Amino acid sequence: MTADETGPSRALRPSARRGAGSRSSRVDAVNESDTPGATWDPGRYLREILRAPVYEAAEHTPLQTMEALSARLGCTVQVKREDLQAVHSFKIRGAYTAMRALSEAERARGVVTASAGNHAQGVARSARLLGMRALIVMPTVTPQIKVQAVAALGGEVALHGVNFDAAKAEALRLAQAEGLTYIAPFDDPRVIAGQGTIGLELIQQDADLDRVFVPVGGGGLASGIAVLIKQLMPEIKVIGVEHEESACLGAALLAGEPITLRQVGLFAEGVAVRRIGDETFRLCQSMLDDVITVSSDETSAAVRDLFEDLRAISEPSGAIALAGLKRYAAEHGLAGERLGCVLSGANLNFHQLRYISERSEIGEQREAIFGVTIPEAQGAFLRFASVLGERAVTEFNYRLSASRAPGDPARIFVGVRIARGRQERAEIVADLEQAGYGVVDLTEDELAKVHVRSMIGGRASVGVAERLFSFLFPESPGALARFLDILGSRWNITLFHYRTDGTDYGRILCGFAATEQDTDLTEHMDRLGYVYHEETSDPAARFFLAR
Incomplete structure (x- = not known):
């Protein structure tokens, strides 16, 4: 904006x-x-x-x-x-400039500040260079990696309060009580x-x-x-x-x-x-x-x-x-x-990288995500993929609903690579609606991006015999459509999850309505030429997905 x-x-x-x-x-x-x-x-x-x-x-x-x-x-x-x-x-610049200007008496008493991040490290390093005591008040919820970084620079860490405001109030109290100079982070x-x-x-x-x-x-x-x-x-x-x-x-x-x-x-x-x-x-x-x-x-x-x-x-x-x-x-x-x-x-919490990577495609207007309603019928996935054509699919989530009544449609979560931002998103919606699908653009829906995309699933429906397989197949535009075309429509798909991670190979988890006696299923997969493994007995699959 x-x-x-x-x-x-x-x-x-x-x-x-x-x-x-x-x-x-x-x-x-x-x-x-x-x-x-x-x-x-x-x-x-x-x-x-x-x-x-x-x-x-x-x-x-x-x-x-x-x-x-x-x-x-x-x-x-x-x-x-x-x-x-x-x-x-950059925080070292301001912290050092402020601390370098202190009188000898102020330096002898030391400094205090409140920070949960970069300012804390700037004050700690400046104090080490100037031979001063530095007390850093940090909220109790501060990640341990940041606490350790400040301590490694010689700062004394005091954890107080659940947010910056509480930490700052404590730092100002300590400044008054112990005669320390408060080093403000910006003002x-x-x-x-x-x-x-x-x-x-x-x-x-x-x-x-x-x-x-x-x-x-x-x-x-x-x-x-x-x-x-x-x-x-x-x-x-x-x-x-x-x-x-x-x-x-x-x-x-x-x-x-x-x-x-x-x-x-x-x-x-x-x-x-x-x-x-x-x-x-x-x-x-x-x-x-x-x-x-x-x-x-x-x-x-x-x-x-x-x-x-x-x-x-x-x-x-x-x-x-x-x-x-x-x-x-x-x-x-x-x-x-x-x-x-x-x-x-660049004081990044490493675990943020997964979230950043996920969101960067949408932030660059290179990915759109949609919720689509399709018929719950064999071959429906293939027809849906054919409507997308050669567009690269980045994510595909589906689970056969355990509470589905006969005739109820299936709801899928799909991500698509785009190059022309909002205009292309509108074109995809129009193409899907013209093909008779119900569709909602979720690209700017925060709940969908943070939670819903990871919550689509559940256990197999009552009475459905299910076998799970993981696949590894070469990534290219239209690869998902070709995969479904080769797979055919003989077996009903009960679960489907695909999310590209930017590598040369895509990973798919797919469920089929089939029993161990259905040897034609694995024979067909052998003819696909893709690397696959049966996952039906995998502990995670049995714990979260099996009925």
Whole structure:
């Protein structure tokens, strides 16, 4: 969804941002005090970014071109590789800059922060480099891999509360009780200045950039980059990208002030912030040219693009800037421009890769999923596959219903590879309806994608003798139709599951209404020429599928 559709972009029009007597004039009037809650004017930010000591702890990361994606979009797409930092995210820049500025007395007492992810590691590593104590309060639900990462960097971990808000409250209490300095994850001028060094590197590495896309969580990264670029090269557009389930900046822009979201989604947990900071909102409101939101599917597709083009494995929040770049380029018809984005982090929970892989095809508009009603009759599968023609089928789920009454139709779940997005989805629906099938497009149905596709099944119907077989067959367009054609329609299919995983061979689990005495079935399979195994006695099949 573009910002024009949701509202924020209208609040960010240049005419709204640069009007006489508006926000910009108020920003210029702010003093240079370092007292808590103070704000800096743009000139102060520029000076502090230019002299930020980040390279005592951080790397000057490369700006890499995504050749394949650039060819697809008709624009030069470049990625700022902040995943290559020692802590695998940009957070080390802001954390170190803030902690390096502490007095000797403050360093002696130590620091405390609240974080469940990248900021925690940035503070822990900075403390190790500066010889300080760092206490990190993390929610009790934080994955153990992140707790161990912080501990490995020398941070003291205290688990408290079930969410970030509870952890932050405890961190602030400990700061007061033990005299520790609280290091904010984003809403602090020195943290913002540290992140702003990325903007300086970007324009040093490519002064011809037309637009820069930046992820927005609490707003520290977006603020720092925008305040730097808008002073040195204001013609470069800076666009914030939020995940649609944690769009706290968009909500604040609509309200005219920071507000607290009731809840946020955790898929892109690195940007899952309920309330943008006061200072970061002030800067984002006045400096950003646009704000857009992206979905989990679009983010998953961006993770895949980064891997395929650069062999970089990004965490979801690290890829949302690229997801926003792709959406913006498509919706605004960009051509021939130089586009930059920040790959902000790579602290990925490995088990997320399965979900990301599953959703990336839909996010790239390369897969559509449908629920289809077909007659419960022998040969019905083959006729259905013939309607799809040479389209590549990515998934096919069916189970003979134990509660089906005579004459009831069968309901199948099918995925199809597409190349032309919504238009092709509509064409498939039209083809199926013309052939007499009931069909519903489930491509944008979250319940279908997360749960229903994995729940189609159940035990064999009462009175049905069933044999199960697994097959391995070469993948190619139309392969499923050919498989069903060779199989014929002699035996009623009671179960069918197929899901492509991108390899050269497809895997199918198929049930037939047949007994062990039906030797013609296996003789027919021998003639197919595909690798197969009977699975009727498999423990999992007997436990979940057999009557």
